[in-house]
Amino acid sequence: MIQQLASDPDGFAEILARFYAGLDTDIVIAGSGLNTFPAEAIGGDLAFREEQAPLLSAPLIQKTDDARYLEVVNIEDSPHCLALVEMVAGLRARLPDRFLCATSWGPFTWAMILCEWTLLQDRMVMDREFIREVAELGVRLSSAFFRPLIERGLVDGVVIADGAATLIPLDLYRDVVLPCERKLFEEFRERGVARFFHQCGDIRAQVALSPDTGATCISLDSGVRLDEVEKLYHEQVVLAGNVDVIRTVFGGETTMMCQAVTECVSGITDPFRKFILMPSCDLPLETPLQNVNTFLACADRIA
Numbered sequence: 001m002i003q004q005l006a007s008d009p010d011g012f013a014e015i016l017a018r019f020y021a022g023l024d025t026d027i028v029i030a031g032s033g034l035n036t037f038p039a040e041a042i043g044g045d046l047a048f049r050e051e052q053a054p055l056l057s058a059p060l061i062q063k064t065d066d067a068r069y070l071e072v073v074n075i076e077d078s079p080h081c082l083a084l085v086e087m088v089a090g091l092r093a094r095l096p097d098r099f100l101c102a103t104s105w106g107p108f109t110w111a112m113i114l115c116e117w118t119l120l121q122d123r124m125v126m127d128r129e130f131i132r133e134v135a136e137l138g139v140r141l142s143s144a145f146f147r148p149l150i151e152r153g154l155v156d157g158v159v160i161a162d163g164a165a166t167l168i169p170l171d172l173y174r175d176v177v178l179p180c181e182r183k184l185f186e187e188f189r190e191r192g193v194a195r196f197f198h199q200c201g202d203i204r205a206q207v208a209l210s211p212d213t214g215a216t217c218i219s220l221d222s223g224v225r226l227d228e229v230e231k232l233y234h235e236q237v238v239l240a241g242n243v244d245v246i247r248t249v250f251g252g253e254t255t256m257m258c259q260a261v262t263e264c265v266s267g268i269t270d271p272f273r274k275f276i277l278m279p280s281c282d283l284p285l286e287t288p289l290q291n292v293n294t295f296l297a298c299a300d301r302i303a
Contacts, residue, residue: 009083013090027099035105038141040078061114067133073144106162107180110138135180157194166201185214200281211236222280226267240276258298
């Protein structure tokens with residue numbers, strides 16, 4: 001079905017708008033799962049597999065010069081990316097009262113999309129310049145997608161998901177990858193859009209550095225305590241997430257969901273100003289819609 005997006009973006013927008021109309025959510029993150037589309041603009045062959053997010057059929061980058069050569073990214077060369085922009089436009093028209101965000105991969109997650117993992121593992125030890133150049137290419141890919149959405153006033157915020165960065169040494173993240181994340185957000189800082197940063201997995205080593213990305217909101221996985229992170233950040237940013245997506249939203253009962261929501265809210269000094277209730281990561285496709293509505297209802301009880 002996703003393959004047909006390029007031929008009917010407005011039809012996809014209509015389907016999604018009807019779906020979100022039945023959910024009492026303030027924020028809609030459009031295109032989640034379709035983050036790899038901009039790679040089509042640099043020659044990537046998108047692979048569509050049943051019930052999986054589209055990825056690339058083969059790696060694109062083998063050496064540093066491969067990334068350096070791709071200095072300009074133009075999404076006019078990506079039919080699926082252009083269609084995704086138009087789908088977001090259709091959602092904007094149909095959901096004018098929602099806080100609409102677009103999402104893309106973070107710089108190191110782009111590196112994992114564009115390269116073989118074994119190659120990256122070797123380069124992390126032997127060749128930081130390679131990691132830097134591929135991460136910079138990731139910045140260009142995400143920027144190329146975000147730019148027309150922001151210029152047309154279609155989104156209220158942008159989201160970068162860089163969970164793959166938790167797999168690398170802390171010093172490599174701090175010295176090479178984080179500056180690229182910050183560069184991506186810096187481009188849009190003066191445009192008045194919210195900047196969401198999300199990492200999943202074992203985020204404990206890197207969580208203290210997240211405000212340095214320039215994000216205005218940081219979405220936290222469930223492996224950290226909100227009250228501890230709030231003290232660490234000194235209210236520099238808005239916090240979000242932290243409700244275990246698998247055990248609680250996907251597979252939990254109403255009592256468990258409400259308890260998890262209560263614990264999150266109680267961990268924030270000013271939850272109505274400094275916290276956005278979200279699952280810790282994307283919901284699995286098989287998540288019962290009733291569970292989502294129950295999760296939202298738990299929040300309403302506290303409010």
